[in-house]
Amino acid sequence: MNIILNFAISADGKIGTKQKNASKFTSQKDLERLWAIRMRADALMVGRGTLEADHMSMTIPEHCHPDRQPLRLIISRQGQFDLSHKVFHTPHGGAIHLLGTEQSPSAELEGVTTHHQSLASFLTHCEQQLGIQTLLCEGGGELVRSLAELGVISEINLTIAGHTLIGGAEAPGILGNVMSHLPASQHFVISHFEPLETGECFLTYQRVH
Numbered sequence: 606m607n608i609i610l611n612f613a614i615s616a617d618g619k620i621g622t623k624q625k626n627a628s629k630f631t632s633q634k635d636l637e638r639l640w641a642i643r644m645r646a647d648a649l650m651v652g653r654g655t656l657e658a659d660h661m662s663m664t665i666p667e668h669c670h671p672d673r674q675p676l677r678l679i680i681s682r683q684g685q686f687d688l689s690h691k692v693f694h695t696p697h698g699g700a701i702h703l704l705g706t707e708q709s710p711s712a713e714l715e716g717v718t719t720h721h722q723s724l725a726s727f728l729t730h731c732e733q734q735l736g737i738q739t740l741l742c743e744g745g746g747e748l749v750r751s752l753a754e755l756g757v758i759s760e761i762n763l764t765i766a767g768h769t770l771i772g773g774a775e776a777p778g779i780l781g782n783v784m785s786h787l788p789a790s791q792h793f794v795i796s797h798f799e800p801l802e803t804g805e806c807f808l809t810y811q812r813v814h
């Protein structure tokens with residue numbers, strides 16, 4: 606399975622503030638790029654923190670004419686989900702799968718399937734049982750850190766927002782806490798570089814094994 610990331614990062618490498626507010630600091634073009642990347646995916650995945658901070662519906666807008674809506678995978682340890690969240694009330698999105706790694710999710714809703722297993726075994730389930738070939742993880746840093754530790758990330762899409770400095774030692778980067786490094790480096794090569802007049806730059810990196 607191809608696991609790809611998409612993140613907007615500030616000029617100082619942050620994905621949001623330490624208060625974990627919504628991360629809307631990029632242009633309309635960046636949003637359009639996100640939708641284009643979503644069109645490649647069989648499933649979208651986020652941590653519960655990002656779902657709530659960014660008020661996500663995890664869908665592709667109808668005006669993009671998607672041939673199908675990707676599955677929506679939401680990851681938690683505690684398995685506590687706010688069932689009034691808009692993701693559960695956006696009927697035109699893909700089927701929803703909730704994972705609770707430490708506690709079983711308690712959500713009995715039509716169109717929602719719950720899972721209680723480790724993140725690694727859930728990824729195997731996604732590939733073998735749900736037929737997911739391309740999975741787009743849209744954050745946050747805490748979840749991506751776990752994916753990086755499993756060594757399963759194959760592509761990273763970044764929008765570097767050269768116009769924005771977020772600052773703050775505790776503001777997260779794409780691997781969460783910027784002071785906490787992976788035990789070993791992983792090798793990616795750049796495959797796309799597109800500076801924009803908006804003060805942003807679109808980049809894509811591919812994993813080299």
Ligand SMILES: NC(=O)c1ccc[n+]([C@@H]2O[C@H](COP(=O)([O-])OP(=O)(O)OC[C@H]3O[C@@H](n4cnc5c(N)ncnc54)[C@H](OP(=O)(O)O)[C@@H]3O)[C@@H](O)[C@H]2O)c1
Binds near residue numbers: 681743
């Ligand atoms: N700039 C960008 O492109 C971008 C992208 C995404 C997010 N963000 C920003 O990042 C911030 C959210 O950060 P966050 O650290 O809260 O992100 P997060 O990783 O989305 O959410 C953290 C929560 O997700 C669950 N989780 C994370 N890793 C897990 C794992 N390995 N196994 C099981 N559950 C796991 C846990 O949920 P439970 O607490 O339910 O157990 C955890 O508390 C927001 O400010 C958001 O705007 C920015």
